[in-house]
Amino acid sequence: MKKINIDASLLPYNTFGMDVKAAVLAEYDTVNDLREILNDPMIAGLMQxxxxxxxxxxxxxxxxxxxxFQGDYPGVVLHCLAKGIHIVQKNDVSSAKNDEICLLEVEAGTLWDDVCAYCAEHGLYGPENLSLIPGEMGAAAVQNIGAYGVEISDLIDEVICWDVEEGKEHRFGGEEMGYGYRESRLKHAADKARYIVTSVVLKVQKARKLRLEYAGIKRALGIENIGETDLATSDKPTLQEVREAVIRIREGKLPDPKKIGNAGSFFKNPVVENSVFDALIAQYPDMPHYVVDQNHTKIPAGWMIEQCGWKGKDLGRAGVYEKQSLVLVNRGGAKPEEIVMLCKKIVEDVEEKFGIHIEPEVNMI
Ligand SMILES: Cc1cc2nc3c(=O)[nH]c(=O)nc-3n(C[C@H](O)[C@H](O)[C@H](O)COP(=O)(O)OP(=O)(O)OC[C@H]3O[C@@H](n4cnc5c(N)ncnc54)[C@H](O)[C@@H]3O)c2cc1C
Structure with a gap:
C-alpha cells in the first residue's frame, strides 16, 4: 500500500505542532511500495x-x-507505515547464545514503545529503561535514543536499510553504525541521502538483567536502600515494574506532546574537556556533571539554561518548559521562526555566561 499526497499538511506529522506543508508526502508499507515511490517520475524529478x-x-x-520544520518543505517527505515485531533465528549464533538472547526483527514504522511493551510482556530484558520514548523503530536506530543509563545501540544487532543509490537492501551490523551519544552514521548527509531504514534486528536478553543504577528509577521503585547483591539474587523488581516506574518518572517530568507541542530535549548535553570543566566547577561548585571518560565531562544543558533564567519563560508563543529547561514548547500556534528565535537566544545566553556552545539535538529542517 502506498499513499502520495501533494501539498500535504505536516501538522499531524510533527509533535511540535508546526502548521507547515510538504510539496509531496509519500507513505508506504512494503519495500516494493517504497521502490515504486522512488521510481515515480514526478517524485524522482523533485528529488533530483x-x-x-x-x-x-x-x-x-x-x-x-x-x-x-522551519517552514514549508519544498521536496519529498517519506514515511514508513510498516509495523510488526518478528522473532528471528540466525544460524551463525551458537545454540548456547540462542538460550540467552532473542533476536527480534522490528519493522521501521513500529512505535518504539510498542516494542518496549512487547518485550516486558514476553519477559525479554533490554529495552525497559527506554519505555515511553516517543517515535518509531527506524528513527530510534538513527537517533540512538537513550535514557536512564541505556542507549538503543546496546541492543542493536543489525539495521536493515534500502540503499537508494544502489537500489538494493543493505545491512549494517550494530558496530558499523558509528554510534555515539545521540549519534549515528545515518544522521549525516551522505548516508541520510542514501539509506532508508526498513527494519531493525534487536538482541534482547532472556535472562533477568536489569539496569537499575539510575537513582531516580530506584527511588520510584522504593528500593534505594537495597544493595546490588540482594537485587541480583531477588526476583523483584519485575521487568513490568521497572517499565512502569520509568513511565511514571517520564510522565511526571516531560510534557505530553498531545497536550503541549514539543520535541523532547531540544539541546544536547555538551561534553567538554576537563580543563574547561575544572574552570567552570571552580566558579560554580554546585554545577551537576557526569564523567564521560578520563578527559571529558558532560554538563547538563538544562542546568545551564536554568542558570540563565530561562526556565518557564516565553518568547512570543515559544517557551521553556517549567519542569525541564532542556525542553522547548509551543505554547499554542507558535510559528517555526518563534521556536528558532528562542533557540538562538538561549544558545547566545549560555555561551555568554558559561563560554560553552550548546547544539540542538532536534533535527532542524
Ligand atoms: C516528550 C518527548 C520525550 C523524548 N524523550 C527522549 C529520550 O528520553 N531519549 C531520546 O533519545 N529521545 C527522546 N525524545 C526524542 C525522540 O523521541 C527520538 O529522537 C525518536 O527516536 C524520534 O522518533 P520519530 O519516529 O518521531 O522520528 P522523527 O523525529 O520523525 O525523525 C528523527 C530522525 O530519524 C530519521 N528517520 C526517521 N525514520 C527513518 C527511517 N525509516 N529511515 C531513515 N531515517 C529515518 C529522520 O530523518 C530524522 O533524522 C523525546 C521526544 C519527545 C517529544
Missing part, C-alpha cells in the same frame, strides 16, 4: 531538483518527535 540545490533528495520522517 533538491539534490541540484545542494540539499538532501528527500526527508524520511518517523512520527516527527525530534524534528523542527
Amino acid at each position: 531538483a533538491e539534490k541540484e540545490k545542494g540539499r538532501l533528495p528527500f526527508w524520511h520522517i518517523g512520527s516527527g518527535s525530534n524534528l523542527l
Whole structure:
C-alpha cells in the first residue's frame, strides 16, 4: 500500500505542532511500495531538483518527535507505515547464545514503545529503561535514543536499510553504525541521502538483567536502600515494574506532546574537556556533571539554561518548559521562526555566561 499526497499538511506529522506543508508526502508499507515511490517520475524529478540545490533528495520522517520544520518543505517527505515485531533465528549464533538472547526483527514504522511493551510482556530484558520514548523503530536506530543509563545501540544487532543509490537492501551490523551519544552514521548527509531504514534486528536478553543504577528509577521503585547483591539474587523488581516506574518518572517530568507541542530535549548535553570543566566547577561548585571518560565531562544543558533564567519563560508563543529547561514548547500556534528565535537566544545566553556552545539535538529542517 502506498499513499502520495501533494501539498500535504505536516501538522499531524510533527509533535511540535508546526502548521507547515510538504510539496509531496509519500507513505508506504512494503519495500516494493517504497521502490515504486522512488521510481515515480514526478517524485524522482523533485528529488533530483533538491539534490541540484545542494540539499538532501528527500526527508524520511518517523512520527516527527525530534524534528523542527522551519517552514514549508519544498521536496519529498517519506514515511514508513510498516509495523510488526518478528522473532528471528540466525544460524551463525551458537545454540548456547540462542538460550540467552532473542533476536527480534522490528519493522521501521513500529512505535518504539510498542516494542518496549512487547518485550516486558514476553519477559525479554533490554529495552525497559527506554519505555515511553516517543517515535518509531527506524528513527530510534538513527537517533540512538537513550535514557536512564541505556542507549538503543546496546541492543542493536543489525539495521536493515534500502540503499537508494544502489537500489538494493543493505545491512549494517550494530558496530558499523558509528554510534555515539545521540549519534549515528545515518544522521549525516551522505548516508541520510542514501539509506532508508526498513527494519531493525534487536538482541534482547532472556535472562533477568536489569539496569537499575539510575537513582531516580530506584527511588520510584522504593528500593534505594537495597544493595546490588540482594537485587541480583531477588526476583523483584519485575521487568513490568521497572517499565512502569520509568513511565511514571517520564510522565511526571516531560510534557505530553498531545497536550503541549514539543520535541523532547531540544539541546544536547555538551561534553567538554576537563580543563574547561575544572574552570567552570571552580566558579560554580554546585554545577551537576557526569564523567564521560578520563578527559571529558558532560554538563547538563538544562542546568545551564536554568542558570540563565530561562526556565518557564516565553518568547512570543515559544517557551521553556517549567519542569525541564532542556525542553522547548509551543505554547499554542507558535510559528517555526518563534521556536528558532528562542533557540538562538538561549544558545547566545549560555555561551555568554558559561563560554560553552550548546547544539540542538532536534533535527532542524
Ligand atoms: C516528550 C518527548 C520525550 C523524548 N524523550 C527522549 C529520550 O528520553 N531519549 C531520546 O533519545 N529521545 C527522546 N525524545 C526524542 C525522540 O523521541 C527520538 O529522537 C525518536 O527516536 C524520534 O522518533 P520519530 O519516529 O518521531 O522520528 P522523527 O523525529 O520523525 O525523525 C528523527 C530522525 O530519524 C530519521 N528517520 C526517521 N525514520 C527513518 C527511517 N525509516 N529511515 C531513515 N531515517 C529515518 C529522520 O530523518 C530524522 O533524522 C523525546 C521526544 C519527545 C517529544
